[in-house]
Amino acid sequence: MHPDGQLNGFNNVNGGGVKHAEITGHILEGDLPAARVPELHNLENASSQSLFHIVHKILDDSIENRKEDVPDRVACLLKKLVQMIEQRCSKQAEDFKKQNNLYKTREEKYQFKMRVFKTLVTGAMEENEVLMNQLHHIKTEKTMVEEKKKLEDVELIRLRKENNDRNLEISQLKQEFEVTRDAYENRCIQLETDAMEIKSELENKIINLENLLTDSRKKVKELEKFTESKFQRWKKKERCYKNFMDFQYGSLKELRMGSESIKQEVLMTQQIYAEEINEFGMKIQGLVDAAQNYHAVLTENRKLYNEVQDLKGNIRVYCRIRPFLKGQSQRQTTIEYIGDNGELVVTNPSQKAKESHRLFKFNKVFSPAATQEEVFIDTQPLIRSVLDGYNVCIFAYGQTGSGKTYTMTGPNVSSPEDWGVNYRALNDLFHLSQVRRNSFEYEIGVQMVEIYNEQVRDLCIYLDIHTLGIWNSTQPNGLAVPDASMHSVTSTADVLDLMNVGLMNRAVGATALNERSSRSHSVLTVHVRGTDLETNAVLRGNLHLVDLAGSERVDRSEATGDRLREAQHINKSLSALGDVIFALAQKSQHVPYRNSKLTQVLQSSLGGQAKTLMFVQLNPDVESFSETISTLKFAERVSGVELGAARSNKEGRGVRELMEQVTNLKDSLTKKDEEISRLRTGKTSSGEKSLPRRYGSSSSMHSMGELQSNGTPARDKSVNLGPKAASDIDNCSEFSDKQSETGSQRSTDEFRHCKLVTTDDDIRDLNDDIELLGLGDADSDERLSDISDGVLSMGTETDGSMSSIVELTLFPETAKAPIEPQQKPSVPAKIPRPPPPQKAASSSQKPVRAGSSSQRQGLIAPSRPSLTKGGPRAASSSSAKKSTSGSSSLIRR
Ligand SMILES: Nc1ncnc2c1ncn2[C@@H]1O[C@H](COP(=O)(O)OP(=O)(O)OP(=O)(O)O)[C@@H](O)[C@H]1O
Incomplete structure (x- = not known):
């Protein structure tokens, strides 16, 4: 289809005319041999002109050969059409050729442009890269320059400041220099003046000294003459003394010999003394033997005392009578007589009979006027023995409203005068432990529990009051209620805090007889542990301070419901306490500690060698006469000091017998004492005789x-x-x-x-x-x-x-x-x-x-x-x- 090709084709047709003619001849004759047909295929490569020539030839030949069959007009038309097609084709070929050339030109142009662009792009990219590098470099440089500038700025500021300082310094120095220079100049002037004066003075002095020197030389000469004469005299004296010393030395030798002989004499005398002292030793040995016998007697005596103790028990009973409360002054009292030796006579004024007079005897009776202090003074010795390792139990017993809490705690904690036994006891223990601090180190711990309706509860915890268990037999550390919180106390303030909590927690309720009646037994236990600082021996003592719930007659207190139940529990436990104490007083084989929680808690401090003190609280009101009598009977039973009772008589006999024995022992002791005195007298008088005066x-x-x-x-x-x-x-x-x-x-x-x-x-x-x-x-x-x-x-x-x-x-x-x-x-x-x-x-x-x-x-x-x-x-x-x-x-x- 190439125009050149076509043209070439036409040219070729011209060049190869024979061949075409042959082909066309054969076609027209129709006898184109079969062998020549494949050659027709080569037409593909033939140019358009040659093809048109072939077409023209074929047409001409065909028309020529088939004149009769084909009208002329058609033949002409065909020829014309072929010519037109041929023209058009050639025209198109030319156009194509032109276009082709145009395209070629354009292509070249474009390719050139593309090359130019490529070159430009490459150049631009390289340039860009270079620029970027430069930019980066410039940025880095800029940062550095900035930093440098900053540093320089800082440096500049510093230098400026330094400069200022220097300037200031320079100006100061300048000023100083000015001042110093002025002073120096003044000083120089002054010194020069002084120097001039001194110089003139020195010149004068030199003249004086020269004069003096001349005088002195004269004097020295005179003195030399005088010394010479003195030296001669001393020489004479020395000779005299030498002779005297020789004489003294001789006498000293004589004295030494005399002293040696005296020494011998003294030794002899000492020997004699030693023999005499030995003699005394023998005599004193006899004395010691006598003393040992004496101690044996004492031991026996002590044993006897223990027996007396065992018989009497360690229970003491104090009775305290409450005064009438405000508004009760008109009431009749049942207290008729309070003796100095613990006698108490109560009577019922409403009964005229003589039998209504009842006599009781206790260790001490406190009248309504007795103060808290007075009560404590009589209690104090017992409390103090806790520090010596004793177990002590102090409890207040009495009908409700009779003043048990008043005695044990006191009406007003904030006023020390009103403090009851509890506070005073602890205060006293602290005081004593301080006094003894050089020999004993004491630790004091406090537990506070209450027994309410036969349940033991810890009073010293702020929340969660729960029931605690009791140990059947007290633990070695003396804790009967080991689960109760133990609070270490070191001051009365600690105790006050603790007891305030305890008092708040205590079960109280109003009864017909007391507005604020204690419905539980409160037990404040003080545990004392003392360590002997010298021997490290440890001793423990417990002090139980018990405020019992009030004993009451249920009918009088008008108790019902809960109050009734409480009263029943209270009375039951009080009677159990009475039984225990009575059993102890009776020296019974079985002591019924387990009959109540109260006696279980107090077991360690009841009986044995523990000391027990009971405050029997009385309400003097005549209306409480029957309760007073029953309280006093209880106390009497407890104390075992019943007057006129058969048991008491029996005890009295026992005691009397023991006292007789004690008297006998006392006599024998007196004899021993006299013997010792005799021996001692003999010893001292002989000692006086034989001792030389200068020894004493x-x-x-x-x-x-x-x-x-x-x-x-x-x-x-x-x-x-x-x-x-x-x-x-x-x-x-x-x-x-x-x-x-x-x-x-x-x-x-x-x-x-x-x-x-x-x-x-x-x-x-x-x-x-x-x-x-x-x-x-x-x-x-x-x-x-x-x-x-x-x-x-x-x-x-x-x-x-x-x-x-x-x-x-x-x-x-x-x-x-x-x-x-x-x-x-x-x-x-x-x-x-x-x-x-x-x-x-x-x-x-x-x-x-x-x-x-x-x-x-x-x-x-x-x-x-x-x-x-x-x-x-x-x-x-x-x-x-x-x-x-x-x-x-x-x-x-
Ligand atoms: N010695 C006293 N001097 C003055 N007031 C006293 C004396 N003893 C008790 N009182 C007063 O008597 C009232 C009853 O005393 P308290 O509450 O101590 O009795 P209680 O025996 O503990 O009674 P309860 O067993 O019901 O608890 C209180 O108002 C108390 O202040």
Whole structure:
């Protein structure tokens, strides 16, 4: 279809005319051989012109050959048509050719443009890349420049500032320089002036000195002459002294020889003294033997006292009568008489009969006027024995509204004057523990529970008051209710807080007899654990402070429903308490502790060696007469001090027999005492005879003289006794007077004697004992009241009282009457100590020395239970050790 091709084709047709002619000839003749037909296929490559030529030839030939068959017109038309087609084709070929050329030109143009564009794009991209790099570079540079600029700015500021500073400094320096320069110039001028003056002065002085020098030279010459003459005189004197010294030396030699001979004499004398001292030792050995016998008697006496204790029990009963309340002043009272010795007569004024008078006797009766303080003073000794490892139980018993809570807690906690026994007891324990802090470390813990409707509840928790269990037998740590919260207290403020919580939690309700009646037994338990700082021995004491719920007659209190149930529980537990105490007083084999929760909780402090104090609270109102009588009967039963009762008589006989035995023992002790005094008198008088004068200082001689002049140690307070000691001795004898007229004086004297004959070691031991006991404080006076109280309670004290006595007698004199070391020679020989095993022996085997008063012996109680970790045995021995430590310190002597 290519125009060139077509043209070429036409050319080829011209060039190959023969061939075409042959082909056309054959076609026209119609005899175109079959072998020549395939050649027709080559026409495809022939040009359009040659093809048209062939067409023309064929047409011409056909028309020529078939003239007759084909009209001329048609032949002409055909020819014309072919010509037109041919023209058109050639025209188109030419157009194509032109177009082709045009396209070629355009293509070349476009390709050129494309190349140009490509070159431009490549160039632009490269350029762009270069520009980007440059830009990045410029940015980095810019950042650096900025940073640099910043730094430079900072530097510039700094430099400016520095510059300013420098400028300032320079200006200051300049100023200073100006000032200094001025001063310097002034100074220079001044110095120059001074120098001029000094120079002139020095010149004057030099002239003077030169004059003086001349004078001095003259004087020296004169002095030389004088010294020469003196030296000659001294030489003469020296010769004289030398002769004198030689003479003295000779006399000294003679003296030495004399002293040697005196020494020999002294040694001889010493030997003689030693022999004499040995003799004294022998005599004192006899004395010791006698003392040991004496201790054995004391031990026996103590045993007897324990028996008395066992018979009497450790229960004391105080009765307190409530005053009439406001608005009750018109009421008749049932109290007719209150004796000083605990007698109480009650009567029913509405009954005229004489039988209505009833006499009761207790350890003490407090009138309605008695203050809280007075009540506490009589209770205090008992409470204090808790610190010595005793278990103590104090409870208030009485009909509802009779003042139990008033006595135990007090009406108003905020006013210390109104404080009841509870607060005062703890306050006192804190005070005492402080006083004894050098010898004992005390820990005090408090539990507060209530027993309400036979259920034990913790009162010291703020929420969740739940029932607690009780241990059947008290745990070794003394806790009967181990689940009750234990609060460590160190001050009265702690106790106040705690008890406020307890009081708030306590079950109270209004009855017909008391607006705010306690419907439960409240038990405040104080656990005391004391550690002896010297021996590390531990002692424990429990103090139960019990505010019992009011006993009441159900008909009078008009109780119904819950109140009735409460009243029944209260009465049941109170009767169980009565049974327990009664069984204890009767020394029954079986003590029914388990009959109520109350007795279970208090078990450790009821019976055994525990001390029990019951406050019997009375309502004086005549309307309460029957309750008063039943309360008093209960108390009487508890105290075992029934007047005229058969049991009481029997007890009295027992006690009388024991007292007779005690008197006998007392007599034998008196004999022993006299024997000891005799021995001592012999010893001291012989000592006085044989001791050389120069061994004793004047003071020691004086004290010895007083001692010897009476034969027995003097009771004169001036002998080595301070004022306190003297007063304590007075106290002591006061106590003794109450005890026994005969024994007390002697006991005091004996003690004093005992101390006076002590040796250095004994003094040390005694001081140790004193330290251990923590005595010499206010405590001793209180202990005295404990003792007198023990007397009041007809020997119901335990060995705590004994220790108190011993402490009392031991301390004041020892502390105030130190024996001077110079007095040592006054003791001819050291009294041998008892052998060590005796020391470790149980309290019952320990010889006891606490004055010779048999009454005092009588105050010694048997060992106490459960004071230390080591169980009852260990506890008893350790407690005995503690309680009689004062006495044992004496015994050792
Ligand atoms: N010694 C007293 N001096 C003055 N008022 C007292 C004395 N004793 C008790 N009262 C008063 O008597 C009332 C009853 O006392 P309290 O509540 O102590 O009796 P209670 O025996 O504890 O009674 P209850 O057993 O019902 O609890 C109180 O108002 C109390 O202040």
